[in-house]
Amino acid sequence: MIAYRATLDVPRELAQFVASLLLAERHQRGTPRGSRALTCFWEAVLGLRWYRDRTCPDALARDHGISRATAYRYLDEVTMVLAAQAPDLHEALERAEAEGLPHVILDGKIIPADRCREKTISVKGKVIDLWYSGKAHAHGGNIQAVIAPDGFPLWVSPAEPGSVHDITAARIHALPALYRAAAELPTLADPGYDGAGIGIRIPVRQPADGRELEIDTRTRKACSAPCAASGNAGSPCSPSGGAPSSTSPPALAESATSPAPLSSSPISSTAIPHQFAEISSLRAHPDYRGVPPSCCAAELTACYR
Numbered sequence: 001m002i003a004y005r006a007t008l009d010v011p012r013e014l015a016q017f018v019a020s021l022l023l024a025e026r027h028q029r030g031t032p033r034g035s036r037a038l039t040c041f042w043e044a045v046l047g048l049r050w051y052r053d054r055t056c057p058d059a060l061a062r063d064h065g066i067s068r069a070t071a072y073r074y075l076d077e078v079t080m081v082l083a084a085q086a087p088d089l090h091e092a093l094e095r096a097e098a099e100g101l102p103h104v105i106l107d108g109k110i111i112p113a114d115r116c117r118e119k120t121i122s123v124k125g126k127v128i129d130l131w132y133s134g135k136a137h138a139h140g141g142n143i144q145a146v147i148a149p150d151g152f153p154l155w156v157s158p159a160e161p162g163s164v165h166d167i168t169a170a171r172i173h174a175l176p177a178l179y180r181a182a183a184e185l186p187t188l189a190d191p192g193y194d195g196a197g198i199g200i201r202i203p204v205r206q207p208a209d210g211r212e213l214e215i216d217t218r219t220r221k222a223c224s225a226p227c228a229a230s231g232n233a234g235s236p237c238s239p240s241g242g243a244p245s246s247t248s249p250p251a252l253a254e255s256a257t258s259p260a261p262l263s264s265s266p267i268s269s270t271a272i273p274h275q276f277a278e279i280s281s282l283r284a285h286p287d288y289r290g291v292p293p294s295c296c297a298a299e300l301t302a303c304y305r
Contacts, residue, residue, distance in 0.1 A: 008045065008048060008049055008052060009052070010048055010052055014048065015041060015044045015045055015048055016041070016044075018044035018047065018048065018078060018081070018082065019039075019040040019041040019043070019044040020040075021081040021082070021084075021085070022040040022043055022044060022077065022078070022081055023040045024081075025077065025080075025081050026040065037064075037065075037066045037070055038064060038066065038074065042064060043074050043077065043078065044078065046060050046064055046071065046074050046075070046078070047074065047075055047077075047078025047079070048078075050075055050078075051078075057071045057072055057075065058071075060075075086155070086156070087155065088155070089146065089155045089157075089173075089174060089177040089178075090177050090180075092146060092154040092155040093146070093154075093155075093177060093178070093180075093181040093185060095154075096148065096154055096185060097181065097184055097185050101148055101149060101185065102149065103149060103185065103186045103187065103188055103201075104146050104147065104148065104149070104154065104178075104185060104186075104187050104188070105146070105147040105148075105149065105187070105188045105189070106144065106145075106146055106147075106170060106174060106178065106187050106188070106189040106193060106196075106200065107144075107145050107147060107189070107190070108142060108143065108144045108145070108166035108169060108170070108192070109142075109143050109145070110133045110135060110136035110138065110141070110142055110143075110162055111140050111141050111143055111159070112138060112139070112140045113131055113139055113140045113141050113159075113162070114139065115130075115131045115139065116129060116131060116132070116139045117129075118130040118131060118161075120161075120163065122163070128163060129163065130161045130162075130163055131161045131162045131163065132162055132163055133162030133163065134163070135166075136162065138162075139162060140162045141159030141160065141161065141162060142159065142160040142161065142162055142164050142165075142166065142169045143156060143157060143159055143160075143169075144156070144157040144166070144169050144170050144173055144174050145157070146174060146178070146187075157169065157172075157173035157174060158173065160172065160173075165192075166192045166193060167192065167193050167194070167195065167196060170193060170196060171196075175196060175197065175200070178199060178200065179197065179198060179199055181199070182198055182199020182200075183199075186199050186200075186201055187199055187200050187201065188201050188202075189201065189202050190202065190203070191203055191205070204217050
């Protein structure tokens with residue numbers, strides 16, 4: 001083997017913060033001092049390496065001088081203490097409403113998993129792989145996320161098996177809270193959530209007979225496409241570990257290097273121009289003649305109220 005030096009490009013303050021969470025968890029469990037293979041700091045570094053670079057657990061175990069099983073257990077502990085800091089959906093929606101967000105975006109992603117031997121019975125009575133997703137054509141878990149209009153993730157659900165559809169996973173984890181907030185905070189979603197219920201706005205399908213949609217319906221549809229794009233770009237559930245998925249538009253993100261911030265919200269750089277371009281094109285319709293240009297911005301916010 002060849003030994004080499006490497007640098008983890010995250011701020012040291014982040015590793016110290018995660019280490020403090022791990023220390024509090026060890027105190028709560030009553031873990032004796034010095035009984036663990038790694039200190040809290042190096043356990044935090046191990047977890048951050050996996051989150052930052054998706055380093056193989058075998059390599060993490062080798063580099064830190066621990067067993068493969070211990071590396072997996074430490075990864076679970078780091079994930080657990082970080083997840084405990086996240087707000088629940090009710091808190092996230094209250095915060096979004098207090099900050100004056102015009103709407104939120106509901107989106108689902110399939111994240112890869114190696115659980116491929118569990119079977120279940122489908123609605124058609126056939127034996128299928130529980131964790132296989134027909135949408136992603138791969139084994140994985142279905143994650144639902146509620147996202148701010150600029151693409152920043154506000155809340156992420158627990159994982160459901162990949163064979164569970166987005167609408168079903170949303171009904172389990174997200175829709176009850178979104179219904180309660182619908183009066184003040186509507187939710188935008190893609191057509192996969194058709195039938196989700198009150199307050200969940202999805203794009204309107206073009207009539208099969210070729211009829212033209214009403215101008216108000218076309219306006220809502222023009223708003224929803226770029227909003228959904230920024231939601232996909234900012235989804236924390238990308239199947240490629242942070243990189244945009246094959247169905248999402250390119251997203252911009254700063255490198256997580258010190259002393260710069262760890263990361264920035266991956267926001268679509270073209271979402272807002274597209275919104276105004278599409279609304280402006282609709283203004284050519286006879287029903288919109290004479291409307292002042294300043295109303296365009298109001299339309300973007302009000303079309304989902």
